Amino acid sequence: MLSIILFFPVIVGVALAVWRGLPARAGGLVWLAATIIDLALLMVLTATAGTGVNGLKAEERVNWMPQLGSSYHLGVDGFSLPLLLLTGVIFVACAIWSLRENDRPRPQAALFLFLQTTCLGLFAAQDLILFFVFFDLSIVGMYFVIAGWGHGNNRRSALLFFLYTFLGSLALLLGFIGLYLGADPHTFDMVELSQRGAFTGTPVAAGFVLAAIVLGLAVKTPTFPFHSWLAPAHTDAPTIGSVVLASLMLKMGTYGFVRIAMPMLPDTWRSWAWVIVIVGIVSVIFGALVALVQTNIKRMIAFTSINHMGYVILAVGAAGVVGRNTAEAQQLAIAGAVTQMVSHGLITGALFLLAGVFYDRTGSYDLGKYGGLAGPAPRFAGFFAVAAFASLGLPGFSGFIAEFQVFTGSIGTVPWALLALPGILITAVLFLRAFQRVFTGETKGLSVGFPDLHRRETMALTVLMVLVVLIGIVPGPLLGMIAPAAELLVGNLQP
């Protein structure tokens, strides 16, 4: 079942790529249908799959290279399931958004279906080699999205993106090889490696392995100081490319922390947790401050992503600080981190779609060139306001649930995580200021004659925003999904 969900998109994608005679409009519809079917299958799986012996749902395992200790091993748990569902939702939104795409729609749909498989595969993989395969393929896919459909200086940005994240992926591969050699018997299986005492190497070796893995994941996340690829890649990527990049591919990094780095090297993680906490706090503040001075809306959102991912890093770092009776706070921090991944995926996806509207209409992302846009485009202004408020963590939206948990959990183990609180304030300032500049006041500049949102645009945004509000008001089901996995991980982290 899981394999079908995984490979269904890419099979449709190949069919689309080969079928030259297909009319452009039909290609978009096929894409949409494929994403909706995939999401439906995923929901069926969520509802029906029972938990297996390893604590994994819908587990599948085929001996692939038994002598190498690598197998085709899939399975979902409380960390991966929310992200798989997020992947399904985001790609549906992208497909709706692109229904009227004019620039080579058929290859684009094929490429995005391919990307969907890589994202799903990464979140479902239970084998390091499999994880790495999907990790790298997502980079290749995104490279072609940016280089092929981007604008501005897209070739250069795509190359920068590829080089930077490829460097990260190689560091990750080195770390994986270290984990493989450190386990006795050698294995790449994530479930086996996550068991207590799986890594038999010396603490120094474990330190280097963790450093390699953290470097690889930090580039992908990205955290300060490995973020320089993010802004150009986002600015020059096509709208839906930015959405997938921000909503899903950044999550691959943070997901790697909770899936690989923490459970497989718990002792080392505890020793170095303070470094992660500092990196998290710096990312939060740095991302917010840099976003504050941007005039390009896409760059601004890109830097708020660094800020938001900083909360996740802070939480996973704080969860590694074990004291007396901190288990509850640790669980809260991890649950907050995963909630933040989902919440950021939905909210930032919406924000990038909205940023794309600016570009589609006028070809400019410059905040200073707009003014009083609420007059000609009230629906657009409404959606932007909701997304901005959600992003700055207002209660009633998913961002609040996430950040509340992150802070409660982090401060519970590391009191000086308080230092990151101003980050929320700064994002609030920057979103309100951007909203005021663009939407309020007298209609001027490029705002004159700005067409409001079309139906398909409204639909895609509604899908995302409804979920944001839903999670904000009824977080129970999501948190219930995450809780068992968080509990297991915290149990693993105890000395």
Added chain:
Amino acid sequence: MDYAALAPEIVLLAAAVLVLLGGSFLPRNRQIITRWFSLGALGVSAAAGLAGLAGMPEFIFSGSYALDTSTAVVRVLAPLATLVVILLGRHEFIGSVRESETYALLLLATLGTVVIGGATDLLVLVAGYLLASIPLYALIGLSRSGAAAEATLKTYLIGALFGVLLMAGVTLLTGLAATSSYQGMAEALSTAPVVAVAGGAVAVLIGLTFKAGAVPGHFWIPDASEAAGIAIAAFLTTVPKIGALVALGRLIEVMPGTVDVPLLVAILAVASMTVGNLAALAQNNVRRLLGWSTVSQVGYLLMPLAVITTSDGAALALLAYIGLYALTNLALFAVVACFPKRAELDDWPGVARAHPWLTGTLIVSALSLVGTPPTAVFIGKVAVFTVAWDGGMPWLVVVAAANSVLSLVYYLRLIRPAFRTPGPGSAPMDGSVPEAPRTVKATAAILGAAVLAAGVAVTGMWMATHA
């Protein structure tokens, strides 16, 4: 004397002689018979080599020739690679002035590679070296342009120089060990004067880098791959390496512990990958770029050799990487062979639109050389990285990883021009630019599919033999 055990080699030799003789008597328009005969002989030789794949290791002719997995892999890979080269050279070879001679030379060079790979005696090694090198000089010169003449001369001079070095080293080692056979050599050398052994070992290893195309014996590769015919370039960047690297592995295994040969090999590996990558960055000629890329790939191939004495899986990792690399490199050259007139990167715009399948092959094989999963070389890279780390050289793995990132830049440069829209100055896409016949394109596409599938298929096979 067990001559039957040498069937794969004898088939190649006999075929070379017959092709040469037959070609002299056949009329010009019937020379194509020699092509079919060569293809058949290569297939038979590979099949005969396949038969020995599962056998137990043994040594024949007083310990001067090994019959083991490594020899079997060389016996299969080298003829198969040459077979693909002849297929790719359809428009290049058929009807050319020296058609049958080309096939004879290719067969002889292949035979030389196989002999180098199987030799466990320094004197046999020298014979194999000469057998593999001399046809190569002639092959490079076949296209008879000014550049080809220069490349031939360069190859010849470097080949002669490194050949002399090799022979000097062989003389020294044979004298010190009182035997030229690898059996008992390690023991005999361990009591010999260290400086002399080191001198001999360095000379032999460096001599063989000419065949492997590694630093410092790499200077001829970019020139030759640019100036020679495309199929010939595919041959000389693929086939000679197969035997040379296996031979290097055998040699390193018998070097005594008194000399730190692994460190020397590791340094050569680093030098090869770095020099190859840096030089490839600035190239605009496609084949020259590919020439430098093979220099860097040999760097990765030297990694398992550096740990062949300390890591169990090193020999198998080497063989796996060689095979996967040969496949990928041939696929890349196959795409280039489809467009003989597009020599520079700037000549490629518009290809993606007109030839999506070939562009797919180009992307897949370029990314494979970068080491992107799930393509062929990715598995090879994981294997060599793992054994190098396991063998106690994690620093080498880090350097290789950094080099992989560097290599990404020029492999992407290879892909990108194909997607540009053709400008007024670039080559038009209609029939006015000669392109290769359909069979060559089909070969290229099949190779591309194989590169994509190899990740899954070949690993399974490799792992099965590993058990």
